[in-house]
Amino acid sequence: xxxxxxxxxxxxxxxxxxxxxxxxxxxxxxxxxxxxxxxxxxxxxxxxxxxxxxxxxxxxxxxxxxxxxxxxxxxxxxxxxxxxxxxxxxxxxxxxxxxxxxxxxxxxxxxxxxxxxxxxxxxxxxxxxxxxxxxxxxxxxxxxxxxxxxxxxxxxxxxxxxxxxxxxxxxxxxxxxxxxxxxxxxxxxxxxxxxxxxxxxxxxxxxxxxxxxxxxxxxxx
Amino acid sequence: xxxxxxxxxxxxxxxxxxxxxxxxxxxxxxxxxxxxxxxxxxxxxxxxxxxxxxxxxxxxxxxxxxxxxxxxxxxxxxxxxxxxxxxxxxxxxxxxxxxxxxxxxxxxxxxxxxxxxxxxxxxxxxxxxxxxxx
Numbered sequence: 212x213x214x215x216x217x218x219x220x221x222x223x224x225x226x227x228x229x230x231x232x233x234x235x236x237x238x239x240x241x242x243x244x245x246x247x248x249x250x251x252x253x254x255x256x257x258x259x260x261x262x263x264x265x266x267x268x269x270x271x272x273x274x275x276x277x278x279x280x281x282x283x284x285x286x287x288x289x290x291x292x293x294x295x296x297x298x299x300x301x302x303x304x305x306x307x308x309x310x311x312x313x314x315x316x317x318x319x320x321x322x323x324x325x326x327x328x329x330x331x332x333x334x335x336x337x338x339x340x341x342x343x344x345x346x347x348x349x350x351x352x353x354x355x356x357x358x359x360x361x362x363x364x365x366x367x368x369x370x371x372x373x374x375x376x377x378x379x380x381x382x383x384x385x386x387x388x389x390x391x392x393x394x395x396x397x398x399x400x401x402x403x404x405x406x407x408x409x410x411x412x413x414x415x416x417x418x419x420x421x422x423x424x425x426x427x428x429x430x431x432x
Numbered sequence: 433x434x435x436x437x438x439x440x441x442x443x444x445x446x447x448x449x450x451x452x453x454x455x456x457x458x459x460x461x462x463x464x465x466x467x468x469x470x471x472x473x474x475x476x477x478x479x480x481x482x483x484x485x486x487x488x489x490x491x492x493x494x495x496x497x498x499x500x501x502x503x504x505x506x507x508x509x510x511x512x513x514x515x516x517x518x519x520x521x522x523x524x525x526x527x528x529x530x531x532x533x534x535x536x537x538x539x540x541x542x543x544x545x546x547x548x549x550x551x552x553x554x555x556x557x558x559x560x561x562x563x564x565x566x
Contacts, residue, residue: 253514254514254517257518257521257522258521261524261525265532271533272532275533275541276536276537277544279545280544293477301470304463307466308460308463311459311463312456312459314454315455412502412506412507416499423495427477428488428491430477431477431487432484432488
């Protein structure tokens with residue numbers, strides 16, 4: 212009795228074919244359509260990047276609110292060295308284009324060329340990080356520590372978070388280089404390289420915001 | 433039903449086989465535009481040729497253009513990536529980012545700027561009131 216009821220209920224509400232496991236109605240497809248491995252990875256990773264964007268938006272907003280709260284300490288004009296920032300920007304931009312070249316040779320299935328371009332990208336990433344570390348160390352040596360003013364707290368948090376992303380991206384890059392060296396340019400590795408490509412270019416976009424909003428506008432004001 | 437499933441499957445595979453990749457030319461255009469759009473704001477601020485009121489909007493505009501350049505030439509964004517879902521996520525994020533930034537600058541900046549300075553002498557009456565209250 213119960214079974215017949217649910218049977219008629221199912222065929223009434225759904226115009227499409229109803230599915231049953233014996234008499235029991237199924238509220239899902241008996242066989243999920245097969246999706247190729249990793250077909251949704253790129254969209255998922257894009258959504259992760261967008262959520263990372265929101266994280267940076269919060270940090271940028273915090274910096275915007277606190278950027279004039281020097282607490283009697285030094286401001287951007289005394290602290291920032293624009294030639295160093297320009298050099299850093301160049302490092303990140305070069306690493307973006309070399310990653311692009313890595314993707315182009317990957318498309319043509321050239322494993323060694325891909326590894327070489329990835330290696331060059333990693334070196335530019337390391338150069339960026341060492342310049343940033345040097346800048347931070349210089350600021351702290353001058354007494355401009357994150358504790359000295361709200362402006363410096365917000366500065367170190369924003370720029371430091373970006374630097375942390377680049378650090379993790381570089382570790383990820385080395386990991387993928389090992390995987391490509393061992394397994395070759397298999398579909399899984401290509402997919403991983405495409406994800407890192409998006410991550411890497413995304414970090415360069417965030418850096419555009421950092422050098423414009425933090426460094427250039429700080430010194431221009 | 434099985435027809436649509438097969439079609440979807442096919443489309444998914446097709447997509448994975450031809451992911452949105454740039455060409456050498458595309459990457460070079462993006463790179464050269466980025467170099468120009470980076471060099472000009474740095475030069476403007478470092479030389480200080482223009483007035484502050486002109487420099488600041490100009491460098492903000494160039495940053496905005498460079499972000500679009502990176503999106504198009506490096507991230508290969510367009511309306512058809514992932515059937516438009518990537519663009520939809522991006523538009524949502526941009527709206528959210530604008531609200532966060534504009535809202536913070538408007539509300540919190542003013543609140544912070546109008547706060548009583550820490551070293552402002554406390555009036556005797558207030559002091560007494562605090563003492564009673566405490």
